[in-house]
Amino acid sequence: MPDLLRGPRMSGEELRAEAAARSRAGIERRRESILVGARRLPTHGRLPSVTMPEAALQVTDYPHGRVPRAVRERQLVELAETLFAERGYAGASMDELCRRAGVTKPVVYELFGSKDGLFRACVEGSAAALADVITDAVRAAPDAEAKLRAGGLAFLRFAADHRVAWEVLFATGESRFAGEAEVIRRRQATLLRELLGEGAAEGVDKLQLDAFAHAINGAYEALGHWAAEHPEVPLETLADWLVSLLAPGLGRYT
DSSP: OOOOOOOOSOHHHHHHHHHHHHHHHHHHHHHHHHHOOOEOOOSSSTTOOOOHHHHHHHHHGGGOOOOOOOHHHHHHHHHHHHHHHHHHHHHOOOOHHHHHHTHHHHHHHHSSSHHHHHHHHHHHHHHHHHHHHHHHHHHHHSSHHHHHHHHHHHHHHHHHHHHHHHHIIHHHSGGGHHHHHHHHHEEEEEEEHHHHHHHOOOOOHHHHHHHHHHHHHHHHHHHHHHHHHTSSSHHHHHHHHHHHHHHHGGGGOO
């Protein structure tokens, strides 16, 4: 087992530096996706969707006080995601968010109701993006075992890149967001069931696939917590370990 770990065991200071570097890398990947990707994400409530690049660039195209609601929402969500990642949920100040966005607090509260509401809007966008990331990774892989690894690695990377939201939703037991956490779990389990069904052998019990999907989702969620405590273990290695555990059993149904 030790030979599966990459490199010598790190000191406590080195582990903290590794965790910080991983968090910074996640922030940079999100910033790059904002600048390069033009994929549409849902806006808060029932408003029409606006791409992230549009939200980042269009604000300056309008006179003060005339920015469309949907554009302002996406701008604030984008800035809030970065602020939460930098300072954590408790440390993220609405005053600082308003300074970065060039708006007053009443604008934020009119759009989202509260800091909790703004965080929920960030989580909603992240949940949709997570489903897309996993689906794309799984469908691009050539076979069942590769699909399991690709989907698992996408999940673990996403959890690492969105550590603040992950911790608030799943690790701290924050009751204010228990409903959001449960919705995300159910969405992920439903997605996994659909992806398992695409590669399942004919005649496999759908109820059995649903049970497997919930079990796999729970395993990856638990591994996401463990990964945060063990940054010395590469996420690729964790994905390999879990595949070695799950693939033999799932292979009987594909």
